[in-house]
Every structure is written in C-alpha cells, then in structure tokens.
Amino acid sequence: xxxxxxxxxxxxxxxxxxxxxxxxxxxxxxxxxxxxxxxxxxxxxxxxxxxxxxxxxxxxxxxxxxxxxxxxxxxxxxxxxxxxxxxxxxxxxxxxxxxxxxxxxxxxxxxxxxxxxxxxxxxxxxxxxxxxxxxxxxxxxxxxxxxxxxxxxxxxxxxxxxxxxxxxxxxxxxxxxxxxxxxxxxxxxxxxxxxxxxxxxxxxxxxxxxxxxxxxxxxxxxxxxxxxxxxxxxxxxxxxxxxxxxxxxxxxxxxxxxxxxxxxxxxxxxxxxxxxxxxxxxxxxxxxxxxxxxxxxxxxxxxxxxxxxxxxxxxxxxxxxxxxxxxxxxxx
Amino acid sequence: xxxxxxxxxxxxxxxxxxxxxxxxxxxxxxxxxxxxxxxxxxxxxxxxxxxxxxxxxxxxxxxxxxxxxxxxxxxxxxxxxxxxxxxxxxxxxxxxxxxxxxxxxxxxxxxxxxxxxxxxxxxxxxxxxxxxxxxxxxxxxxxxxxxxxxxxxxxxxxxxxxxxxxxxxxxxxxxxxxxxxxxxxxxxxxxxxxxxxxxxxxxxxxxxxxxxxxxxxxxxxxxxxxxxxxxxxxxxxxxxxxxxxxxxxxxxxxxxxxxxxxxxxxxxxxxxxxxxxxxxxxxxxxxxxxxxxxxx
Numbered sequence: 096x097x098x099x100x101x102x103x104x105x106x107x108x109x110x111x112x113x114x115x116x117x118x119x120x121x122x123x124x125x126x127x128x129x130x131x132x133x134x135x136x137x138x139x140x141x142x143x144x145x146x147x148x149x150x151x152x153x154x155x156x157x158x159x160x161x162x163x164x165x166x167x168x169x170x171x172x173x174x175x176x177x178x179x180x181x182x183x184x185x186x187x188x189x190x191x192x193x194x195x196x197x198x199x200x201x202x203x204x205x206x207x208x209x210x211x212x213x214x215x216x217x218x219x220x221x222x223x224x225x226x227x228x229x230x231x232x233x234x235x236x237x238x239x240x241x242x243x244x245x246x247x248x249x250x251x252x253x254x255x256x257x258x259x260x261x262x263x264x265x266x267x268x269x270x271x272x273x274x275x276x277x278x279x280x281x282x283x284x285x286x287x288x289x290x291x292x293x294x295x296x297x298x299x300x301x302x303x304x305x306x307x308x309x310x311x312x313x314x315x316x317x318x319x320x321x322x323x324x325x326x327x328x329x330x331x332x333x334x335x336x337x338x339x340x341x342x343x344x345x346x347x348x349x350x351x352x353x354x355x356x357x358x359x360x361x362x363x364x365x366x367x368x369x370x371x372x373x374x375x376x377x378x379x380x381x382x383x384x385x386x387x388x389x390x391x392x393x394x395x396x397x398x399x400x401x402x403x404x405x406x407x408x409x410x411x412x413x414x415x416x417x418x419x420x421x422x423x424x425x426x427x
Numbered sequence: 428x429x430x431x432x433x434x435x436x437x438x439x440x441x442x443x444x445x446x447x448x449x450x451x452x453x454x455x456x457x458x459x460x461x462x463x464x465x466x467x468x469x470x471x472x473x474x475x476x477x478x479x480x481x482x483x484x485x486x487x488x489x490x491x492x493x494x495x496x497x498x499x500x501x502x503x504x505x506x507x508x509x510x511x512x513x514x515x516x517x518x519x520x521x522x523x524x525x526x527x528x529x530x531x532x533x534x535x536x537x538x539x540x541x542x543x544x545x546x547x548x549x550x551x552x553x554x555x556x557x558x559x560x561x562x563x564x565x566x567x568x569x570x571x572x573x574x575x576x577x578x579x580x581x582x583x584x585x586x587x588x589x590x591x592x593x594x595x596x597x598x599x600x601x602x603x604x605x606x607x608x609x610x611x612x613x614x615x616x617x618x619x620x621x622x623x624x625x626x627x628x629x630x631x632x633x634x635x636x637x638x639x640x641x642x643x644x645x646x647x648x649x650x651x652x653x654x655x656x657x658x659x660x661x662x663x664x665x666x667x668x669x670x671x672x673x674x675x676x677x678x679x680x681x682x683x684x685x686x687x688x689x690x691x692x693x694x695x696x697x698x699x700x701x702x703x704x705x706x707x708x709x710x711x712x713x714x715x716x717x718x719x720x721x722x723x
Contacts, residue, residue, distance in 0.1 A: 156620055188622030195621075200614040205636040214632075215622045266622065 102129040103306050104153070104274060109166040111145070111152045120380040122148040124330040126166075127407075130274065135300065135307040137321030137338065139314065139353070143377055145330040146310045150276040153308075154193060155183050170274070189219040192267035196279040198260035202251035208235070209247030212266045219270040234265040237302075238295060257288035264296065268303055275300070278310045293320055314357055318342060323413075326350050329378055329388040332407070335415040346416045348393045349373070387419065395420060454716040461712020467705035475521040486515040487670035495688040505690040507681065513691065516672035517698045523673045524702060527588050527657040528650045534592025535649060539599025540642065544630050546600060547607025557600060564597040573656050577665050587666045591656045595649055602645050606638035613637075644714040651706030658699045674699045 111123040123145040130136050138146045151157050152164050155175065168175040170191065175183060187193075195201040203211060212234060213227035222230065228247070235243035238261040251259055260280060267275060277296065281289040297320060300307055309320055317324055317338065324341050326334045326349065334347040345351045355371035375392040378384055384391055390400040399419050408421040455461055474481060493510035496502055504513040546557040564572065576590035610616065611634065619633050660666030661675025662682075669676055674695040681692030 154621055156617060184623045184625065186623070187620065188624075193618075193621040195614055195618055197614050201618040203615040203619065203633050203637070206633070211619075214624070214628075218623055218625075263618070 103132045103171065104128075104130040104308075105167070105169040106149075106153070107167040107169070109149065109152060109164070109168065111148050111157065111165075112163045114161045114163065118381045121330050121383070122380065123152065126327075126330075126332055128325055128332070128335075130306050130308055132273075132306055133300075133304060134323060135297075135309055135321045137317040137324040138308055138310045138327065139312060139317055139324060140327035141312060141377055143380070144327045146312075146327055147278050149327075150193065150278050150308065150310055153276060154187050154191060156187075156193075185219070188215050188267075188272070189270050190272055191274045191276065192270070192272040193276040193278065194260070194263050194267050194280045196282050198256050198263055198283060201263055202259055204251055207248055207250055208254070208262050212247070212262070212269055215266055216269050230269065231265075234269050235262065237268075237299065238262070238265045240265075256284055257292065260284060260288075260292055261295065264292070264299065268299055268305070271303055272305055275305050275307045276310070277307055279312070280309075281316065282311070282313070289316075296320070314353065326353070329380070329383065331388060331417065332415070333389065333417050335413075337412060337414075340412055340414060346410070346414070346421055347389075347418045348395050348420070349389050352392075352394075397423075451716050455712055458712040458715060460708045461716070464705045464708025464710075464712060467701055468709055471521050471525065471702055471705065474518055475525050478518050478522055482512070482515040482518045484512070484515060486511060486519040486672045489670075495684060495691065497688065498690055504694045505688070507677070507691050508684060508688075513677070513694050516677060517674070517695060519672040520674045520677065520695065520698065521702075523584065523667055523671060524654050524657060524699075527584065527591065527667075528653040528706075530585075530588035531592035531595060531653040531657070532646055532649050534589060535595030535599050536642075536646065538593075539596040540603050540635075542596070543600040543603025544607055544635065547604035548611055548626070548630055548634065554604075558604075561597040561600050564594075565601075569594045569652075570656060570659055573660065574663075574665070577660060582665050582668055584667045584671070587657055587660050591653050591660070594656070595653070598649070599642075599645065602641055603638060606641055607634055610634050610637045640717045644710055644717065647706055647710030647713055651703040651710070654699065654702050654706070674702075 106126055106128040109123050109126040109128075110121065113120040113122060126145070126149060128136070128138075128149075138149065140146050148157070152162075153168055153170075153175065155164065157164065164176060166176070170186070175186065178186065202208070206214075209228060209231050212231040213224070216222050216227040216230055217224070220227075232243045232247055235247055240246050240258060240261050246254070246258075246262075251262070254262065264280075275296075280296070281292050284292060293316060296307070299305075307320075309317070311317060321338050324334075324336060324338050325332055326341075326347065328349050334341070334345070334350045336346075341350065342354065345354050352371070352373035356373065358370055373392055374394075378388060378391065384401075386402050387393070387396075387400045387405050390396050393400065397419055405417050405419045406422050407415050407417045408425055409415055410421070455465075488511065490506075490510035493502075493506045494508055496506040496510070498505040502512055502514065504517065507513055507516070542557055546554045567575070572594045573590045576593055577586060580586040580590060616629060616633060619629050624633070657666055658673075658675030658678065661673045661677075662679040664676070664679055666675055667673040669680070677695035678692050678699070681688075681695065684691050
C-alpha cells in the first residue's frame with residue numbers, strides 16, 4: 096500500500112497560528128520535519144516553543160478557529176490537512192496515536208480502563224465486544240499492569256500515575272499505530288517510574304514497529320531514547336541532528352546553552368563556578384524580535400542577527416542549523 | 428519492593444469503590460435534614476402507590492349531608508364544602524402531584540439536557556441560538572411562563588405538566604451548558620478525540636456521565652418546584668380540573684371558607700408544604716453528600 100522507503104511523516108512549512116484578541120500568535124512558524132519509519136525523533140525546546148502545538152497540529156486537535164493550520168503534513172503520502180472530519184478521525188488512534196503529559200487526567204473518571212481501551216479498538220478495528228475486551232486485557236498485560244483482567248474492570252482513580260500512563264500507552268498502541276506522538280509522557284511521573292515507562296516505550300516501539308515523536312524538555316530522556324533530535328525555539332527549528340552529534344558538537348548557541356545548563360554529577364567546578372544558564376526569557380509571541388528570534392539571549396550575536404532571519408544551513412551527517420554563524424562559515 | 432507496594436495497592440483499591448458508595452451513604456445518613464426529607468418523600472410515594480388501600484372510598488363522590496365538617500375521629504381532617512373527605516382527597520392528590528412533578532421534570536430533562544450538551548460542547552452558532560432563546564425564557568418569571576403556556580395549551584393534567592416542564596427547560600440548559608464548558612476542557616476529552624472518538628460518543632458517553640451529579644441535585648430541587656407550580660395553577664383554577672383531587676385546587680376552593688372552616692384550606696396547604704420541603708431537603712443533602720467538587 097505504502098512505499099517502504101521515504102519518510103513516514105513529512106511536515107513542510109507548518110504554520111500554526113492562533114487568532115487572539117491581542118493579536119496573532121505564531122505558535123509554529125514554518126517548520127520542516129521528517130520522521131522515518133521505526134525511528135524515534137526527539138522534539139526539544141522550552142515551554143511555549145511550539146512542541147505540543149506541532150503534535151496537536153499533526154492530529155488536527157486544535158479548535159479552528161481560533162487556530163489556523165497551514166502547510167503540508169504528509170503521512171504515508173496523504174496530506175492530513177486535506178482530510179475531511181471523518182478522515183482525520185480514522186487516522187486518530189488508528190494510524191497515529193497520542194500520549195499526553197498528564198496521566199492523572201487523561202483517562203475519563205467515569206469509564207473503566209477496559210471500556211476506554213476497547214472502545215478505541217471497536218472504533219478502529221472490526222471487532223466484537225468480546226474480541227475487543229480480550230485484546231484490551233492483552234494490551235494491559237503487554238504494558239506490564241499486574242492483574243490485567245481485574246484491572247480492566249476498574250476505574251482510573253484506582254490506578255497510580257505510572258499505571259495510568261501504562262494504560263494510556265496500552266490505549267495508544269492498541270490499534271497498531273504507525274506513529275506515536277508522545278507529548279512529555281513522563282513529565283508528571285517520578286524518576287523511577289519515568290525510567291520504567293521509557294524502557295517500556297522503547298520495547299513496545301520495537302514490538303509494534305512504530306515510529307515515535309518524543310516531545311520533551313528533558314535532554315536526558317532524549318539522549319536515551321531518540322535517534323534524531325529537532326531543537327525548537329519560539330516556533331522555529333533551530334537545529335536538527337542525529338542524537339550523538341548533537342550532544343557531542345552542538346552548533347546553535349541555543350542548543351549549546353541548553354546542553355550547558357544540565358548539571359552533571361561529578362563535574363569539577365573550579366572556584367565556585369555556577370551552572371551555565373541562558374540569560375533572559377522566551378520572547379513574547381506577540382512581539383517576536385526582528386531577525387533571529389534568539390538574538391536577545393544569544394551570547395554571540397552579530398549585526399546581521401538583528402536584521403535578517405538566519406537561513407537553514409545543511410551540514411554533513413544530515414544536520415541542519417538555522418544560525419548566521421554557520422551560514423557565514425559556509426560563505427567563507 | 429515494587430511488588431509489595433503493588434500488592435498493597437490492589438488490596439486497598441479493591442475496596443475503594445464500595446467505600447466511595449459507602450462514604451456517600453454515611454454522609455447522607457449523617458445529614459438529619461436530608462434523611463427527614465427522604466423519609467417524607469418515601470411516605471408520599473407509598474401513599475400515592477397505596478391510595479386505594481389507604482382510602483377505599485371514592486374521594487370525588489360528594490356527600491352534601493356532611494358538608495364542611497371539622498376534623499373528627501371519623502373524618503380525621505374533616506370534610507370539604509361538598510362533604511368529601513379531605514384526608515381521602517389529600518391521599519389521592521399525592522398521586523396527581525407526584526405525577527405532575529415527574530412529568531414536568533421529564534419534559535425539562537429530556538429537552539433541556541440535550542440542548543445544554545449541544546450548546547456547551549459545540550459552541551458557535553448553535554450555542555448562540557440556544558442561549559438567546561434561553562435568555563428570553565428566563566426573562567419571564569417562571570410561574571408567569573407556565574401561566575401563559577396554560578393559556579395557550581388549555582387546562583388539564585397533561586397541559587399543566589407540559590407548561591411547568593417547559594419552564595424548566597432553560598434552567599436545565601443553563602446548568603448543563605455550564606458543566607459541559609468545564610468538562611469539555613478536560614484532558615480526557617482531548618484524549619478521547621485523539622483516538623478518533625466521534626463527537627456523539629464523546630458527548631453522551633464521556634461528558635454526560637461527568638455532569639450527572641449536578642443534574643441529579645437539580646432534578647430533586649426541580650421536583651419540589653414543579654409541585655409548587657402545579658399547585659399554583661390548581662389554586663388559580665387552571666390546573667387539574669375538579670372533581671379530580673389536587674392539592675392546589677383544594678386549597679383554591681377552600682379559600683372561600685377560610686374563616687368558618689379553616690381546615691378545608693389548611694390541610695392541603697400543609698400537604699404541599701411538606702412535599703416541597705421533602706424534595707428541597709433531599710436535594711440539599713444530595714448536593715452535600717455527592718462529590719464536593721460538583722458543589723453548585
């Protein structure tokens with residue numbers, strides 16, 4: 096049906112805007128991303144940089160208006176933005192699933208775990224009630240929930256946060272999606288559970304041969320899970336690189352700042368040196384700075400940074416950077 | 428270590444559903460006023476169901492020889508101007524009153540809840556239209572609206588039910604819309620959308636059960652209001668028509684004898700008062716005992 100080569104998901108010139116009373120907010124402003132089959136793409140950035148909006152735009156879960164989505168989102172060759180309501184609904188939960196940040200609130204308190212998972216199954220697969228139920232118990236077993244049979248008859252309030260996130264993962268994977276959008280899946284969980292959930296996701300990804308877009312601001316998780324990373328800042332991609340290269344040799348000053356601000360246990364500090372930080376705050380989305388959006392916080396600004404937006408420069412190893420430093424290097 | 432914690436979890440959590448229900452009951456039981464309301468209501472329901480047993484005679488058959496007798500051993504609540512037993516008429520009247528309350532609230536529920544759901548969930552044009560109609564209806568005092576509707580529809584039991592019920596529709600719409608507006612923004616609704624659930628399913632399976640608590644409480648209070656309105660219509664002589672025994676009608680006809688035979692108007696009045704009180708006390712108790720998050 097679909098060509099096996101080529102990316103599973105291609106986002107071209109994605110522009111998601113919100114029309115508010117104060118003005119137009121460009122949450123995502125011209126984003127180009129490719130997600131290949133079987134890979135885990137990390138999407139990193141500060142709060143408000145457009146990571147979540149990107150995921151919500153892919154599934155068209157943003158109410159329009161006030162949102163306005165432009166560009167192309169090609170999934171297996173079909174532009175998701177061209178589909179009608181029923182078409183996108185068939186994609187949601189079927190071919191593309193999403194896991195949310197808040198496991199405590201993302202399950203409906205008045206429906207049992209089993210009802211919620213089997214409802215999804217019956218929506219997308221031609222299954223009888225009994226088949227769906229059996230599959231649901233299988234899925235719960237797969238995500239290592241103890242006593243899946245009795246658990247499926249229980250309401251979400253009886254499960255802990257980690258268990259609920261497992262149940263959400265079971266629900267998301269129940270229909271064998273090709274792509275899983277994980278929007279900060281472990282942010283609300285404690286560290287031990289985080290590790291368990293990430294291991295589980297990595298294992299299930301192999302088992303289901305799915306691709307994952309992992310949205311997070313935790314670079315530790317990225318280092319462990321992702322094969323490629325896209326760093327976003329203020330609605331734009333600033334750097335894209337394979338994960339090893341990114342950590343070894345970050346090119347964009349923002350990425351360098353992000354990596355520099357991670358505390359490392361055992362790192363020697365000479366003479367009370369403080370942990371590096373990126374000065375300033377994310378720009379107001381209504382008043383984006385002229386030129387490069389990072390220029391008010393960048394330690395290496397040049398005059399041109401204040402005048403013109405930097406071009407996207409392609410480097411070796413499938414890397415892309417959007418910075419004047421790299422662009423100038425190239426011209427030399 | 429994880430295993431032990433999980434084992435404890437399973438044991439404690441297994442009982443928590445029963446406990447939640449138990450907590451609701453113990454909370455309701457501790458509320459003396461609510462229990463009083465509940466008992467009163469139960470008494471009314473039993474009376475309505477067993478009316479022919481409790482009063483074997485015909486409550487509408489006149490006996491002019493016994494006109495306006497005061498309460499006695501034979502006639503505990505006396506007789507009215509046509510010599511009919513007031514006790515018997517109150518007993519049979521409970522059937523009519525409860526029936527009107529049930530019918531009117533059903534009209535309000537069946538039309539108000541779906542409209543409120545649609546209005547709150549979809550928003551936009553449909554919301555605007557529904558809300559403007561609601562505004563218009565709410566601009567009338569509730570009883571005046573019922574009065575006007577009876578004027579259009581005509582008198583009688585069925586029309587009284589419908590007119591009182593229609594007056595309740597905007598109240599339900601407002602309540603449900605408000606609740607839906609908050610539930611609609613919950614992550615689990617977005618999560619349901621993210622797995623491709625259709626709007627209709629989201630509305631009735633995911634959202635409606637989450638707004639049932641306020642609807643239940645409101646319904647209990649509305650029942651009391653419906654009885655009061657129906658009695659009001661009866662009092663004005665445009666509700667249930669004689670000779671059917673109805674509390675409001677009895678009160679209306681007893682008004683003429685208030686000085687020489689006060690019992691004729693007093694006892695139906697007490698019946699109305701206690702019925703409305705029972706629903707209100709129960710409603711308040713339910714509100715306190717049900718999930719505190721949904722306090723109105």
